Amino acid sequence: MPLTELKGTGIYWREDGDPDGAPIVFANALGTDHRLWDGVLSYLPAGLRVIRYDKRGHGLSDCPPRPYSMGALVSDAERLLDHLQVRDCLFVGISIGGMIAQGLAVKRLDLVRAVVLSNTAAKIGTHGTWDDRIATVESGGIEALAGGTMERWFSKPFRATPDMRTWRHMLTRTPVEGYLGCMAAIRGTDFYTPTSGLTLPTMVIAGTEDGSTPPDLVRETAELIKGARFELMRGAGHLPCVEQPKAYAALLADFARSTGHI
Numbered sequence: 001m002p003l004t005e006l007k008g009t010g011i012y013w014r015e016d017g018d019p020d021g022a023p024i025v026f027a028n029a030l031g032t033d034h035r036l037w038d039g040v041l042s043y044l045p046a047g048l049r050v051i052r053y054d055k056r057g058h059g060l061s062d063c064p065p066r067p068y069s070m071g072a073l074v075s076d077a078e079r080l081l082d083h084l085q086v087r088d089c090l091f092v093g094i095s096i097g098g099m100i101a102q103g104l105a106v107k108r109l110d111l112v113r114a115v116v117l118s119n120t121a122a123k124i125g126t127h128g129t130w131d132d133r134i135a136t137v138e139s140g141g142i143e144a145l146a147g148g149t150m151e152r153w154f155s156k157p158f159r160a161t162p163d164m165r166t167w168r169h170m171l172t173r174t175p176v177e178g179y180l181g182c183m184a185a186i187r188g189t190d191f192y193t194p195t196s197g198l199t200l201p202t203m204v205i206a207g208t209e210d211g212s213t214p215p216d217l218v219r220e221t222a223e224l225i226k227g228a229r230f231e232l233m234r235g236a237g238h239l240p241c242v243e244q245p246k247a248y249a250a251l252l253a254d255f256a257r258s259t260g261h262i
């Protein structure tokens with residue numbers, strides 16, 4: 001699958017499903033790549049054009065020098081969808097991917113007809129929390145915060161399964177520059193005002209065990225958006241698409257049907 005040059009930055013993407021189907025686009029969390037959605041894909045209804053990509057500094061995409069801005073991450077998504085001639089997609093973003101989804105929906109309603117904001121918020125953390133995390137990674141690498149990240153990402157029962165190691169590897173093998181670059185982008189993002197103006201169909205997903213974007217924070221973002229549907233996944237942490245792929249796909253399918261996307 002191609003690495004497409006978008007204004008000097010190569011962005012890796014892949015397509016699955018039906019090339020003529022209704023487009024659904026997935027954007028990943030910090031420290032993860034497009035494989036985050038592998039489990040969900042097998043449970044999605046047939047007939048969707050499924051597009052996944054690696055944001056800059058992650059997976060197989062280029063890793064330009066940091067810092068990155070949220071504007072650059074949103075522009076990468078925008079340019080990729082233009083390149084792939086995608087219009088009116090259902091855009092599913094998790095965590096920083098959910099911030100990209102908010103930015104894209106504000107900027108390009110021709111590209112996005114509905115959004116799923118998963119385990120995300122209009123603003124995540126404070127300047128202080130991100131400064132601390134940036135300093136930790138600068139001195140000790142991603143490994144220095146891998147243990148804490150697993151506790152925020154996954155529920156206690158999931159952390160006892162062998163699968164957890166795979167996701168820890170995905171995190172710790174992320175390019176340090178890309179990880180730091182994206183942390184700077186999250187640190188600089190406050191979408192309260194633009195997100196509160198969104199009117200497109202929106203579903204917001206939270207996990208009861210999410211230590212990164214706890215349910216109350218996620219619900220607060222849902223309440224900014226008129227008519228947004230809020231779903232709380234019991235027993236799931238920050239990455240419910242990994243812990244509960246079948247239930248997660250069922251929510252996506254139900255939302256896609258309710259909005260007339262499929």
Ligand SMILES: O=C(O)CC1=CCC(=O)O1
Pocket residue numbers: 028029030031094095096097124149152186212238
């Ligand atoms: O690393 C975390 O704690 C989780 C996270 C915050 C923003 C994001 O994309 O992931």
